[in-house]
Amino acid sequence: MKIAVVGGTGLTGREVVRAVEARGHEPVVIARSVGVDIITGEGLDDALRGVGAIIDVSNAPTADSEAARAFFGTATSTILAAAARAGVSHHVVLSIVGIDRVAGNPHYAGKRRQEEVALAGPVPTTVVRATQFHDFAAMVVNWSTTDGVAPIAPLLVQPIAVPDLADVLVEVAGQAPVGGIVEVAGPKTEDLVDMARRTLAVRGETVELVPSWQGRFTVEMAGEVLLPGPAARIAPTTFEKWLATDPANGAGSA
Numbered sequence: 001m002k003i004a005v006v007g008g009t010g011l012t013g014r015e016v017v018r019a020v021e022a023r024g025h026e027p028v029v030i031a032r033s034v035g036v037d038i039i040t041g042e043g044l045d046d047a048l049r050g051v052g053a054i055i056d057v058s059n060a061p062t063a064d065s066e067a068a069r070a071f072f073g074t075a076t077s078t079i080l081a082a083a084a085r086a087g088v089s090h091h092v093v094l095s096i097v098g099i100d101r102v103a104g105n106p107h108y109a110g111k112r113r114q115e116e117v118a119l120a121g122p123v124p125t126t127v128v129r130a131t132q133f134h135d136f137a138a139m140v141v142n143w144s145t146t147d148g149v150a151p152i153a154p155l156l157v158q159p160i161a162v163p164d165l166a167d168v169l170v171e172v173a174g175q176a177p178v179g180g181i182v183e184v185a186g187p188k189t190e191d192l193v194d195m196a197r198r199t200l201a202v203r204g205e206t207v208e209l210v211p212s213w214q215g216r217f218t219v220e221m222a223g224e225v226l227l228p229g230p231a232a233r234i235a236p237t238t239f240e241k242w243l244a245t246d247p248a249n250g251a252g253s254a
């Protein structure tokens with residue numbers, strides 16, 4: 001089957017493209033850098049010709065809730081209109097566990113809009129809500145560090161390896177649409193401050209971490225709001241294994 005990967009050049013998308021190939025399907029990459037724009041629709045009809053399923057792992061830098069809702073709402077309607085014209089039979093959207101329990105996060109507002117438009121759209125859809133990725137703590141440190149100090153919220157998360165997630169997304173794309181939401185998570189609950197500390201240690205980087213709810217992640221994300229429900233599919237790779245084996249952490253270098 002031909003599977004279109006929307007955002008196929010991104011962090012998640014590159015792994016999804018690999019997983020599509022590994023399962024014997026043919027990937028079609030959709031991104032502006034290959035001439036296809038999900039906001040204007042440029043190149044979409046051509047890209048979706050002969051495609052059986054779409055996996056949407058696109059993303060956009062979005063400063064506020066309105067911009068995030070506008071991006072994900074417009075992109076999803078544009079993709080689905082073209083998908084319906086092309087006769088695509090399954091649309092798979094990557095979303096995030098717990099977005100319905102956190103009102104104040106702009107990115108989550110955009111993701112709620114994306115889910116809403118996709119599930120109400122003309123193509124049978126499955127929303128796959130995943131937990132945070134193993135490199136999430138490193139990303140948050142990167143966004144938050146000023147003069148060697150990073151305030152980090154002590155979030156409880158159950159992080160997942162991106163290749164594990166990519167494999168689940170491709171498997172789901174090859175099955176019958178659910179018409180709703182499924183969850184996928186990594187195997188163990190972790191604390192984001194501890195994840196940040198361990199990531200910095202393996203990378204040999206020094207940043208002073210200050211546990212705090214005053215930054216980008218507020219106290220409405222405390223407790224178990226980001227953790228998956230009991231029906232979630234559990235992916236195998238632990239954070240510990242990722243720390244020891246991922247090239248981003250120096251694994252495999254001389």
Ligand SMILES: NC(=O)c1ccc[n+]([C@@H]2O[C@H](COP(=O)([O-])OP(=O)(O)OC[C@H]3O[C@@H](n4cnc5c(N)ncnc54)[C@H](OP(=O)(O)O)[C@@H]3O)[C@@H](O)[C@H]2O)c1
Binds near residue numbers: 009030038
């Ligand atoms: N990080 C986490 O812990 C986590 C957890 C769960 C779910 N997620 C979700 O994962 C998704 C993917 O994130 P990511 O970090 O992998 O994204 P990313 O690396 O920023 O990649 C974004 C992709 O979207 C494409 N794109 C952006 N605007 C486009 C446009 N107008 N037309 C066509 N393509 C466009 C980009 O290609 P061009 O720039 O070439 O257009 C790129 O391929 C996000 O939606 C996020 O909510 C993330």
